[in-house]
Amino acid sequence: MIEIQFLESIENLKRNVSQSQGWMPSTEQATSITACLRQGRLFYEAAKSAPLEIRPLELYYGTAAYAKAVVLSVNRARLDALVQSHGVSDRSPTNARLADLSIYIGQRGTFQDFNDCAAELNVIKVMRMSAEFTHFKFPCAKSADLAQKQLTLKEIRLFQNPSGWFGGSSTGVSPAKRILDAR
Incomplete structure (x- = not known):
């Protein structure tokens, strides 16, 4: 595993992005x-060491800073071109219990940019006995499908439960999909 500080060197980062993403970033x-x-x-x-x-x-x-680094590396974007918004906001009632904390997913921001990058990278690469690779891509929600959801x-x-993604119910529709469709 590469230590993050190794990638804080411009030359090391350029080499790594070139090898992993197939393009050479400019020095900027x-x-x-x-x-x-x-x-x-x-x-x-x-x-x-911070207080709780x-x-x-x-x-x-x-x-959020790591997410921006991924977006810049994958999308070949410039930092000043990124939307200067988190993309999510707290919509919890006052004094809400932990299970009742609520977020609102906006139209654009760091969350959406990172989500769309990660959705494309959500692949497992398996090597077969013949030394050939097989790729399995897992479905991920695009930010446009999540926008304006609370x-x-x-x-x-429910989204963290694998049965929530692959059916897991008598209706054949995942609980995660039912929640998104209902909103």
Whole structure:
């Protein structure tokens, strides 16, 4: 596994993106990607010693910085061209219990950009005995299908259950799909 700090070097990052994504970022693009990687790492490191009350925010912003690095690497985008919005917002009632926390998924933002990149990368590569590779692509929701949805933590947990994705019900329609279609 590559240490994140290794990719904070512009030359190391250029080589890695070239090998993994098939394109060579310019120095300007590589500088933006490495800045996002460094920011994400620093947020995660800060979260280790942060008080519990602010640790989730540092972890969130670290994750958002890593997500931007992925978007820049996969989409060949420029940092200043990314939408300056999270793409999700808290819609929880005041004093909500943990299971009732709720988010609203907007039209555009970091969440949507990362989701669409990750949806395309959601592949398992299996090597057969003959040394040939077989690829299995797993279905992922596109951001356009998620836009303007409000979901609770309880509903999101259904998405983590494999039976929620592959049927898992007598109707043959996954619980995850029923929730999205109902909204």
